[in-house]
Amino acid sequence: MRFLLIALTATLLACSAKPPQEPPEEPKTDIVPEAASGFSDVKRATAREFMAVTANPHASNAARAILERGGSAVDAAIAAQLVLGLVEPQSSGIGGGAFVLHWDADQKKLSSWDGRETAPARLTDEHFLKDGNAMSFFEAVIGGHSVGTPGVIALLEDLHQRHGKLPWKSLFQPAIKLAETGFEISPRLHILLERMPKVAVNPAITAYFFEADGTTPKPVGSLLKNPEYAASLRLIARQGRNGFYKGKLAKAMVAAVANDPNRAGLLSESDLANYRAIERPAICSSFRQYRVCGMPPPSSGGTTVGAILGTLQHVTSKRDPLYQQWHNFAEASQLAFADRNHYVADPDFVSVPTKGLVENDYLKQRSRLIQHDAPMRKAPVGQPPGAGNSRLVSASSPELPSTTHVSIVDAEGNIVSMTSSIETAFGSRVFVGGFLLNNQLTDFSFEPDNAKGLIANRAQGGKRPRSSMSPTIVFEGEQPRLVIGSPGGSRIINYVARTIWDILENGQTVADAVAAPHIIAMGRGLELEKGRVKPPLVEQLEALGHNVRLKDQTSGLHAIQIKEQSIEGGADPRREGTIAGR
Numbered sequence: 368m369r370f371l372l373i374a375l376t377a378t379l380l381a382c383s384a385k386p387p388q389e390p391p392e393e394p395k396t397d398i399v400p401e402a403a404s405g406f407s408d409v410k411r412a413t414a415r416e417f418m419a420v421t422a423n424p425h426a427s428n429a430a431r432a433i434l435e436r437g438g439s440a441v442d443a444a445i446a447a448q449l450v451l452g453l454v455e456p457q458s459s460g461i462g463g464g465a466f467v468l469h470w471d472a473d474q475k476k477l478s479s480w481d482g483r484e485t486a487p488a489r490l491t492d493e494h495f496l497k498d499g500n501a502m503s504f505f506e507a508v509i510g511g512h513s514v515g516t517p518g519v520i521a522l523l524e525d526l527h528q529r530h531g532k533l534p535w536k537s538l539f540q541p542a543i544k545l546a547e548t549g550f551e552i553s554p555r556l557h558i559l560l561e562r563m564p565k566v567a568v569n570p571a572i573t574a575y576f577f578e579a580d581g582t583t584p585k586p587v588g589s590l591l592k593n594p595e596y597a598a599s600l601r602l603i604a605r606q607g608r609n610g611f612y613k614g615k616l617a618k619a620m621v622a623a624v625a626n627d628p629n630r631a632g633l634l635s636e637s638d639l640a641n642y643r644a645i646e647r648p649a650i651c652s653s654f655r656q657y658r659v660c661g662m663p664p665p666s667s668g669g670t671t672v673g674a675i676l677g678t679l680q681h682v683t684s685k686r687d688p689l690y691q692q693w694h695n696f697a698e699a700s701q702l703a704f705a706d707r708n709h710y711v712a713d714p715d716f717v718s719v720p721t722k723g724l725v726e727n728d729y730l731k732q733r734s735r736l737i738q739h740d741a742p743m744r745k746a747p748v749g750q751p752p753g754a755g756n757s758r759l760v761s762a763s764s765p766e767l768p769s770t771t772h773v774s775i776v777d778a779e780g781n782i783v784s785m786t787s788s789i790e791t792a793f794g795s796r797v798f799v800g801g802f803l804l805n806n807q808l809t810d811f812s813f814e815p816d817n818a819k820g821l822i823a824n825r826a827q828g829g830k831r832p833r834s835s836m837s838p839t840i841v842f843e844g845e846q847p848r849l850v851i852g853s854p855g856g857s858r859i860i861n862y863v864a865r866t867i868w869d870i871l872e873n874g875q876t877v878a879d880a881v882a883a884p885h886i887i888a889m890g891r892g893l894e895l896e897k898g899r900v901k902p903p904l905v906e907q908l909e910a911l912g913h914n915v916r917l918k919d920q921t922s923g924l925h926a927i928q929i930k931e932q933s934i935e936g937g938a939d940p941r942r943e944g945t946i947a948g949r
Contacts, residue, residue, distance in 0.1 A: 406899075410938040411878030414948035417778045418934045419443055420925035422458065422771045422854075422944045425550060426450040429541035430775060431947035433533065440777040441469065441530040442538055444785050445523050447773050449542035452802055453596055454550050455943075457559050457792045458854060458923075459771040461599070461611065462620075462804040464518040465787030466662045468649060468838045469530060470847055472780030477840065479649040479662050479669075482522025482787075483831040484515030484807040485642060487633035492815035492825045494808065501813035509565050511624030511632030513795045513806035515832070519787060520603060520611040522644040530781065539604040546597035546801070549590040555943050560584035563792045568629055572798040596801025612639045616800055623799040632795075651842075652677050652725035657871060658842040664719045667711040668786075668837030668860060673725035674703035674733075675864040681734035685873045690907035691739065696868065697888035697913065698737040700861055701746035704889045707860075709748045709759055712823035713831040717759075719823070723751030741912050746890055759823050769793070770836065770854030774925045776934055784838035786852045786859075807832055837863045841871070849877070851926040853939070861887045862922040870928065877928040878937035885920045896920045 412418070419430035429450045430443035438446075444467070452460030459465070464484040470477050486494075494512075495502050507513055527535055560566060560576055561584055567573040573581050575593070585591065602610040610616060617639045624632040651660040652673030659676055661669025678699035683692050706724055714721070723729060729751050736743060770788035788805070789795075795806040810832035812824045824833040835857045841849035849870060853862040862885060869880040887894035892914035895905065900917070909915050924939040938944035 407940040409878050409882045410940055410944065410946060411876065412936045412946040412948065414934045414936070415932070416949050418776050418927050418936050418946065418948035419447065420774045420927060420936045420938050420944060420946045421447045421451065422773075422923050422925070422942055423451060423454045423553070424943070424945045425454045425545060426773075427945040427947040430773075431949070432541065433538065434775075434777055435949065436533065438533045438777070439530055439779070440775040440781040440783040441526045442533045443775050443777065444773055444783040445527060445531075445538045446541050447775070448519065448523065448785070448787060449539060449600060450545060451771055451773075451787075453542055453546050453593060454553070455556070455771060456803055457556065457563075458769050459787040459789055460802045461519050461603075462517050462794065462802045463787060463789035464515070464805065464807060465522055465785055466666050466668070466834065466836045466838055467522065467526060468660065468662065468782075468784040468840050469526065470782035470840055471530065472782075475845055477649050477660055479647050480522055480526060481645040481647050481662070481665070481831070482518035483665055483834060484518050484805055485638070486515055486808060486811070486826060486828055486830050486832070487635060487638045488828045489633045489635070490808070490826055490828045492827060494826045495811070495813040496815065504809065505565060507809050507813065508791055508806045509568055509796055510629030511627035511634065511795065511797055511804075512630040513808045514624050514632045514634050514797060514804045515807040516634060516638045516642045517805060518642060518644055521608050521642055524608045525644045525646070535607065536604040539600045543597045543600050543604075546593040546600070549592040552585055552587055552589045552591055553943055554587050557584055557587045559792050566793050566796060568796050569627070569798065572793070572796055572803075575798065593801045599800040599802065612642055619799050620804065623797050624804065627797055629796070650721055650725065653727055654680055654867075655871065656843060657848070659839060659867065660842065661837055661839045663714070663721050664711050664833070665713040665831040666834040666836050667707045668835055668839070668863070670711060670721060670724040671703045671707045671835070671860045672837050672839060672864045672867070674706065674730060675699045675860070676867060677725055677727060677730040678702060678734045678737075679868065681731050682737050682739075690904055690911075693886050693904070694742070694908060694911055694913070695737060695739070696865065696886055697893050698743060699734070700864070700888040701743065701890050702733050702736060702749070703860075705746040705748050706751065708890075710751070710754065710823060712833050716827055716830050717823045718755070720751045720753035723753040726752050742893075759821050770856070770859070770923070772838065772852035772854060772923055772925050774850040774852065774927045774936075776850060776927055776929065782840060782847055782850055784840050784850045784852050786836040786838045786854070788834075788836060788854070810834060835859045839863055839867070841867065847929055849926065849928050851924065853922045853924040855920070855922050857889060858885075858887050858920070858922070861885065861889070862920075862924055866924055866926065876937070877926045877935050881924040881926055881937035882940050885922060887920075892916055894918050
């Protein structure tokens with residue numbers, strides 16, 4: 368059957384105690400890590416054969432073209448990611464990392480893939496200290512010092528070898544063509560070039576994004592060509608991962624990091640040559656009659672989204688008034704984040720009680736800490752099954768939001784839920800081969816181990832920093848029902864969990880849930896989306912004792928709900944995402 372794609376717009380309804388041991392969840396600064404760029408109409412679509420939802424029309428169209436040629440969900444995701452690295456360079460690209468959930472419809476097999484960056488082998492847990500104290504965030508970010516070994520290309524090649532249908536080289540053509548012919552600078556890219564600090568910090572990035580004066584961003588609508596990126600993609604298309612991790616491109620990345628004029632880094636040719644993506648078992652948890660599946664560590668997304676929903680189901684339901692649902696959500700979230708900050712890190716370096724963190728009896732026990740009429744003063748760290756007696760102490764990392772998410776369902780029912788990132792907007796600002804290198808090393812704790820105990824997410828050579836990326840697939844029995852994920856740093860977890868709750872529990876359409884107001888609770892008061900929550904709701908939550916802050920939110924939720932006779936998509940109106948299908 369041919370896809371019926373119906374684009375509709377609708378009017379949104381405006382409304383639909385800090386743990387003392389925790390360091391700040393983000394740096395103390397008024398700078399928004401990835402600036403908000405407005406709010407459009409609700410974006411929704413319906414289809415019958417296949418669908419792709421990505422952060423940019425060029426990427427969605429590239430994915431649709433691959434699916435129309437009979438390509439798999441993996442093929443479409445590869446094409447989309449390569450285009451996103453060109454047209455949405457501030458958020459992701461081949462100089463960064465990614466996590467992927469894949470559903471094989473024929474084999475009925477779910478797999479998860481870890482393409483997270485790794486720390487250079489020479490890195491130590493004092494990497495982000497200066498004169499014995501932790502660096503400020505932007506002091507640590509800018510330059511080669513923050514660059515980890517990129518993982519995207521290795522991950523995409525492994526996925527293609529396992530699940531691809533079309534030739535590897537053909538998947539590079541949409542991005543190569545667009546890089547050579549040029550694309551127009553979008554309003555969001557321009558806004559970020561204007562508002563993000565310290566973008567024009569080296570000649571290569573300045574020449575690409577800025578006018579001749581070196582300080583004025585090129586205007587919206589300017590045609591931006593990137594022949595260097597096209598050349599890099601041609602090399603990788605011909606040689607596969609070796610074209611990226613070895614040879615002239617690898618040497619160029621190492622040189623750019625080592626010679627960065629802002630702060631040199633440690634990336635080496637051996638770090639690149641030795642990089643491997645890892646297939647890991649997905650982590651699944653129960654929520655009502657559903658199975659919510661996500662990424663295991665080093666991502667904290669799967670365990671923390673699962674813990675929020677698993678706890679929430681024991682204390683509230685759609686019958687409760689909205690303020691009560693939001694109060695309970697905030698409390699469940701704070702409990703989940705307390706465990707996340709304490710236990711979750713790279714499982715190849717730290718023993719993580721992954722299954723215990725989402726075990727139903729444990730979450731039911733944790734739910735008893737939630738009072739319906741008052742917020743807890745602080746969320747205590749729990750003792751999940753499998754935690755043992757460790758010397759771990761809690762710590763967090765800045766983990767600021769600049770990421771992208773792709774949700775794809777192909778004609779055979781195969782699924783990709785992929786979240787990829789270069790960390791903060793424009794990453795490390797190191798620009799080489801036509802792409803930006805990540806600053807993912809700043810996702811480690813800036814603090815080294817100390818006499819109080821071990822920090823699970825401390826920096827170590829070869830280690831993968833903790834992430835909050837939360838690509839998710841929700842199942843009912845063996846049938847996938849929802850594909851979802853978002854950018855947003857540590858707020859990703861709340862974005863995804865709240866949207867799943869509104870779809871599965873409150874019965875909202877996928878597009879309306881994606882567009883609904885956000886609630887953020889990570890252990891430092893309650894953060895609600897500015898301009899989108901009605902004053903009476905704020906007053907009700909404050910009356911319960913919540914310290915409410917109103918802030919812009921920069922989610923980029925992209926979701927697909929799979930029904931019996933159709934597929935419904937929603938793209939986040941806070942960014943430039945679109946839905947494409949047939």
